Structures are given as C-alpha cells and as structure tokens.
Amino acid sequence: MRYLMRRIIFYVVAFVATITINFFLPRxxxxxxxxxxxxxxxxxxxxxxxxxxxxxxxxxxxEPIWNQYLQYLGQLLHGNLGTSLxxxxxxxxxxxxxxxxxxxxxxxxxxxxxFVIGIIxxxxxxxxxxxxxxxxxxxxxxxxxxxxxxxIALACLYLIGYLWGVFPISGAYSMDLVPNLSVSFxxxxxxxxxxxxxxxxxxxxxxxxxxxRNTTITTLAEDYVTMAEAKGITLRxxxxxxxxxxxxxxxxxxFAMSMGFIVGGAILTEIVFSYPGLGNLLFQAVQQEDYPxxxxxxxxxxxxxxxxxxxxxxxxSLLDPRVRVGGNQ
Amino acid sequence: xxxxxxxxxxSLWVDYYTRSGPIRxxxxxxxxxxxxxxLGLAGESGSGKSTVAQAxxxxxxxxxxxxxxxxxxQDENIAQLxxxxxxxxxxxxxxxxxxxxxxxxxxxxxxRSQFDDILQSHGQRNRQKNFARMRELIEMxxxxxxxxxxxxxxxxxxMKQRVAIAMxxxxxxxxxxxxxxxxxLDVIVEREIVSEIKRLQREFGFSVLFISHDLDxxxxxxxxxxxxxxxxxxxxxxxxEFTHPLHPYSRALLHSFPAIGAVGxxxxxxxxxxxxxxxxxxGGCRFHPRCPHSSERCGSDLPLWEAVGGKGDQRVRxxxxxxxxxxxxxxxx
Numbered sequence: 001m002r003y004l005m006r007r008i009i010f011y012v013v014a015f016v017a018t019i020t021i022n023f024f025l026p027r028x029x030x031x032x033x034x035x036x037x038x039x040x041x042x043x044x045x046x047x048x049x050x051x052x053x054x055x056x057x058x059x060x061x062x063e064p065i066w067n068q069y070l071q072y073l074g075q076l077l078h079g080n081l082g083t084s085l086x087x088x089x090x091x092x093x094x095x096x097x098x099x100x101x102x103x104x105x106x107x108x109x110x111x112x113x114x115f116v117i118g119i120i121x122x123x124x125x126x127x128x129x130x131x132x133x134x135x136x137x138x139x140x141x142x143x144x145x146x147x148x149x150x151x152i153a154l155a156c157l158y159l160i161g162y163l164w165g166v167f168p169i170s171g172a173y174s175m176d177l178v179p180n181l182s183v184s185f186x187x188x189x190x191x192x193x194x195x196x197x198x199x200x201x202x203x204x205x206x207x208x209x210x211x212x213r214n215t216t217i218t219t220l221a222e223d224y225v226t227m228a229e230a231k232g233i234t235l236r237x238x239x240x241x242x243x244x245x246x247x248x249x250x251x252x253x254x255f256a257m258s259m260g261f262i263v264g265g266a267i268l269t270e271i272v273f274s275y276p277g278l279g280n281l282l283f284q285a286v287q288q289e290d291y292p293x294x295x296x297x298x299x300x301x302x303x304x305x306x307x308x309x310x311x312x313x314x315x316x317s318l319l320d321p322r323v324r325v326g327g328n329q
Numbered sequence: 330x331x332x333x334x335x336x337x338x339x340s341l342w343v344d345y346y347t348r349s350g351p352i353r354x355x356x357x358x359x360x361x362x363x364x365x366x367x368l369g370l371a372g373e374s375g376s377g378k379s380t381v382a383q384a385x386x387x388x389x390x391x392x393x394x395x396x397x398x399x400x401x402x403q404d405e406n407i408a409q410l411x412x413x414x415x416x417x418x419x420x421x422x423x424x425x426x427x428x429x430x431x432x433x434x435x436x437x438x439x440x441r442s443q444f445d446d447i448l449q450s451h452g453q454r455n456r457q458k459n460f461a462r463m464r465e466l467i468e469m470x471x472x473x474x475x476x477x478x479x480x481x482x483x484x485x486x487x488m489k490q491r492v493a494i495a496m497x498x499x500x501x502x503x504x505x506x507x508x509x510x511x512x513x514l515d516v517i518v519e520r521e522i523v524s525e526i527k528r529l530q531r532e533f534g535f536s537v538l539f540i541s542h543d544l545d546x547x548x549x550x551x552x553x554x555x556x557x558x559x560x561x562x563x564x565x566x567x568x569x570e571f572t573h574p575l576h577p578y579s580r581a582l583l584h585s586f587p588a589i590g591a592v593g594x595x596x597x598x599x600x601x602x603x604x605x606x607x608x609x610x611x612g613g614c615r616f617h618p619r620c621p622h623s624s625e626r627c628g629s630d631l632p633l634w635e636a637v638g639g640k641g642d643q644r645v646r647x648x649x650x651x652x653x654x655x656x657x658x659x660x661x662x
C-alpha cells in the first residue's frame with residue numbers, strides 16, 4: 001500500500017502543476033480574446049467597440065495575476081470552467097459534458113477492440129513465428145500501421161459511405177432523431193459509429209499486434225517458458241500464464257497511455273466524420289480562438305492522461321509482483 | 330536394453346538453423362545411464378552438452394532446429410513420441426534442473442502456483458493433497474514452507490535452485506537432468522547444493538545426468554564421466570578410469586584444473602588454440618588442430634566411438650589412443 005500512496009501523491013502534485021501551467025500558458029500569449037474578436041471583423045468595428053467587448057469579457061479590470069490565479073482555482077473547485085466565447089453564452093463544462101460521452105464511446109471502444117484484437121493476433125503470430133500466418137500478419141500490420149490515417153478515413157468515407165452508401169457519413173446519429181434509449185436509436189448510433197471506428201481500428205491494431213508479437217517472441221525464449229514445456233504443463237496454461245502473462249506487461253503501459261489520450265479524441269476521425277466529440281470541439285475552439293474552451297478541454301485531457309496512468313500503475317502492480325517494492329509483505 | 334539401464338541415447342544428432350543453413354552442433358552421440366547412477370557430462374562452452382540435455386527431453390523447438398537418432402527412456406523412444414504422449418511422460422519420468430534457476434521460475438507467479446501448474450497439468454486436482462506434497466518437497470530440500478507463498482524475486486539464488494530441485498522431484502522421476510545447476514552460485518552455496526543433490530539421490534535412487542564445465546566437480550560427485558568436444562563425445566568411463574584418461578583432450582582438460590591441495594604457484598597447462606567453429610568444423614577428429622599427438626590421419630579420418638571395455642563401459646573416440654603413451658594426470662611435468 002505504501003507503493004500506492006507514493007503514486008497517489010505523485011499524481012496529485014502532477015495535476016496541480018498541470019492546472020497551474022494551464023492557467024499561465026494562455027496568459028503568456030500576446031493579445032487577448034477581445035483583440036482576437038476585433039481582428040475577426042477586420043477593422044470594420046469602431047475602436048470603441050474593443051473597449052466594450054473587453055468590459056463584457058471582464059478584461060478591463062487589471063487584477064494582479066496571483067488574484068486571478070486564486071479565483072481560477074476557486075472556480076475549478078466548483079467545477080466552473082468559465083463561459084465559451086464561440087458558443088456564448090454556453091458554459092465550457094456544459095459543452096464538454098455533451099461532447100465527452102461521444103468521444104469516450106467512439107474512441108474508447110475502438111481502442112479497446114483494437115487492443116484486444118492486436119494482442120490476440122500478436123500472440124498467435126509469435127507462437128507461429130516464421131510461419132505463413134506470422135509472415136502475412138507482420139507484413140500486413142506494418143503496412144496498416146504506416147498508413148496515413150486521413151487517407152484511409154477519407155477513402156472509407158468516400159467509398160463505403162458516399163458511393164456505396166452502406167454507412168452514414170457524418171454525425172453520431174441521424175439529425176431527425178431525438179436521443180433516447182430505444183432500440184432503434186441505439187442501433188442508429190452504432191451504425192453511425194461503425195465507419196469511424198473501423199478506420200481507427202484499421203490503423204491502430206497493427207501497433208498492438210506488432211508490439212505483442214515482439215514481446216511474446218522475447219518471452220518465449222525465456223527459460224521459464226522452456227521449463228514449463230519440460231514440466232509437461234498444458235499448452236493452454238503455458239500460453240496464458242507463462243508466455244502471455246509476461247509478454248503483455250510492457251503493453252499495459254502503452255495501452256493506458258492511449259486510454260488517456262482517448263479523451264483528447266481522435267481529432268482527425270471526429271473532423272472527417274463530423275463526429276460531435278471532444279476532438280471536434282477542440283478543433284472548433286482553436287479555430288475560433290475560444291480560450292476558455294481550449295483551456296477547459298486541455299485540462300480534461302491532462303486529467304484523463306494522469307488518471308489513465310494511475311490506473312496503469314495499479315494494474316501493473318497487480319500483474320507484476322516485482323513492482324510492489326516495499327509493498328504489503 | 331539392459332534391465333538396469335534408464336536412458337539409452339543412440340546416434341543422436343542435432344542441427345540448429347542459421348541464416349546460412351543448418352549447422353550440426355551434436356553428432357553421433359551415444360551413451361547409457363544406469364539406474365541410480367550419476368553420469369557427469371563435461372565440456373567447454375559450445376561443445377554441445379546443453380543441447381544434448383535439450384534433445385534428450387525434446388525441448389528443441391521445431392523453429393530453432395531439428396534432431397535425429399534414438400532416445401530410449403526405459404521402453405519408450407522419446408525421439409519418436411508425438412506431442413501428446415510426450416507431455417504425459419515429461420516430468421513424470423524425466424525432469425530438469427535448468428542452467429539458471431534464476432530464470433527458470435515464472436517471475437509473476439508464487440512458488441505454490443508454479444507447483445500447482447505442474448500438478449494440475451498432470452491431472453492432480455486435489456488441492457489439499459497437492460499442498461501437502463509441495464510442503465513435503467520444500468522441506469525435503471531444507472527450506473521452510475513459507476517459501477511456497479513467495480515470488481521468485483524474493484528468494485536468493487541458492488533458495489531458487491533448491492526450489493527447482495524440489496520441483497524436479499515432484500513425481501519421483503527415474504532420471505533428473507541437471508544442466509549446470511550450480512554455475513550461477515558461489516562456491517559455498519554450490520557445495521551445499523551438490524551435497525543436497527547427492528543426499529536426495531542416495532535417498533530416492535533416481536539417476537542423474539549432471540552437466541557441467543567443471544570436470545573437477547564431476548570427478549568428485551559422479552559415478553561415470555563423459556567428455557564432449559565440438560559436438561562429439563570424446564570419452565566416457567568410470568571416475569576411476571578417468572584417473573588415466575585415454576583421449577588427449579580428456580588429459581588436457583584434467584591438466585587445466587589445479588590439483589586439490591596443490592601448494593604454491595603450480596603452473597596449469599591450458600589447451601592451446603580455440604574450440605572449433607560449429608559452422609566450419611575441422612575435418613577428421615574435431616580436436617586434431619589442438620592435439621599434441623595428432624598425425625596426418627587425424628585430419629582426414631573420423632575416429633569411431635570405440636569400446637575399450639572395463640567396468641565403466643569405457644569408450645573413446647581417438648584413432649591413436651593405443652599408441653599414445655600413458656601418463657598420470659596428477660603430475661605437473
């Protein structure tokens with residue numbers, strides 16, 4: 001348990017550092033949101049308007065930066081991430097709250113499916129090292145992994161979605177439907193998710209498969225796997241408890257990292273398929289220089305990366321007894 | 330096969346696959362192990378002695394290499410068995426203590442689960458009985474039962490090797506192969522482990538194939554000794570017969586160890602030259618380029634595995650063994 005406590009303290013410190021940087025970074029940039037809005041109108045606004053926009057955004061009072069920082073922390077504690085400029089007067093937390101579930105659903109599920117398929121195929125490849133299956137899969141996955149994502153996404157969108165019309169090409173559900181929990185709505189959501197999800201899986205499964213194949217090949221050469229064979233242990237046990245259990249360890253970290261980045265959304269996917277997730281929202285926010293929204297999304301992303309790493313630490317310590325240094329013995 | 334023969338290896342060969350094609354690392358290896366006997370197998374690194382151990386237990390993966398010849402374990406030819414029949418024999422009739430016990434235990438499982446994996450794989454599912462058996466074995470190798478709840482990284486090298494020995498004795502096998510079981514240990518722990526092995530072997534009467542590069546250790550603990558060089562067995566015989574070995578390589582090996590009780594800076598004679606490259610071995614006798622007694626014929630004729638006789642079933646692979654003057658190995662001329 002001492003190990004877990006140390007990790008928790010580390011993550012708390014890391015999170016405080018993140019929100020602090022998140023506060024100071026936009027303020028270190030030249031200009032302010034009012035000026036950004038002014039420049040959008042390309043001088044067609046009266047300079048006096050700048051003054052009134054600044055007052056409206058609360059930028060006219062030049063409070064000391066430390067006061068602003070403390071206010072910011074106070075607001076964060078109340079879950080208040082401010083008001084969006086681009087979607088004024090919607091609150092940032094409200095916007096994130098609507099987009100986040102879609103991203104978690106689409107990217108999260110795709111990542112998990114991709115990981116599971118990759119791990120299984122990678123293990124089989126390693127066991128049949130040098131065989132036909134392995135040769136084909138290794139080549140195929142190196143190819144898919146190296147594929148430019150935007151190209152495959154656009155090609156799928158055009159061919160499968162537009163020309164053949166098998167799957168819808170944009171959105172998370174049909175525009176004429178009201179979100180509810182009926183079977184037909186859920187079915188509609190799944191139909192919309194298939195195309196973006198397939199493109200994510202297609203380009204990411206190779207990463208897991210190739211990694212798992214390599215770690216398994218290394219593990220198979222370990223003495224304890226050879227000895228397990230000498231002991232007449234059943235193939236299923238050797239595969240799962242001796243080879244697989246040890247070979248998957250390095251992949252857990254990679255998986256947790258990517259779980260953290262899920263929240264950031266597969267920005268390209270969400271843009272290409274106009275999916276109403278967090279990645280799309282971030283893209284819009286950046287385009288419209290919506291600082292509070294950018295700040296809010298970045299905070300959510302860094303929080304989830306930290307959280308995912310924490311989960312990885314805990315899982316890793318459960319799977320690998322050697323990590324439980326000074327643990328509960 | 331003679332009544333009291335546990336293992337008979339006949340014309341065993343092993344190839345390893347390399348980028349430039351298969352290379353022969355073990356060739357024409359034939360020997361027997363009798364019931365309750367310790368056979369020591371000595372040789373330099375790369376002589377093929379560990380490969381013999383792996384071939385005898387069919388641990389050479391088809392992706393890595395291939396083997397041929399006969400390996401009779403009592404009345405079953407291990408070299409010919411299919412996977413399924415093989416799995417049932419493994420560990421019940423022949424078990425192994427590996428080169429480095431450090432790495433022969435699964436790092437993520439407790440010792441008791443590793444015992445359990447073996448027992449369950451061989452159809453023994455009674456938890457209480459299994460646990461009792463583990464306790465019995467672990468205490469037999471002078472460890473406390475708490476070791477069962479430990480992970481491998483929590484044990485010292487000597488403790489891990491004791492655990493490995495306990496595991497090897499799980500099903501009372503007829504033959505235990507020990508592949509340099511003490512190489513990774515310091516001399517004091519090595520002595521403890523060796524005397525532990527001797528004690529258990531006397532108590533249970535299993536046979537041992539003890540592989541080591543330490544000929545001196547083998548001469549102290551084994552009943553018979555075999556010498557390997559460049560993939561071939563060069564000589565086999567009883568420990569007594571090895572006080573006057575017949576093969577020039579055996580003699581050279583004996584001379585390269587300091588005699589026990591030697592005083593002062595006694596000069597040891599090394600063997601000039603290097604072991605043969607298995608990808609490009611010398612013709613004829615593998616040892617002839619380094620042999621002080623080699624003649625022209627040694628470079629062209631492959632010597633036979635010739636029976637000398639005697640109570641150790643002494644055999645030697647040298648065309649000149651009759652001609653070479655006999656000398657004592659203890660002298661330091």
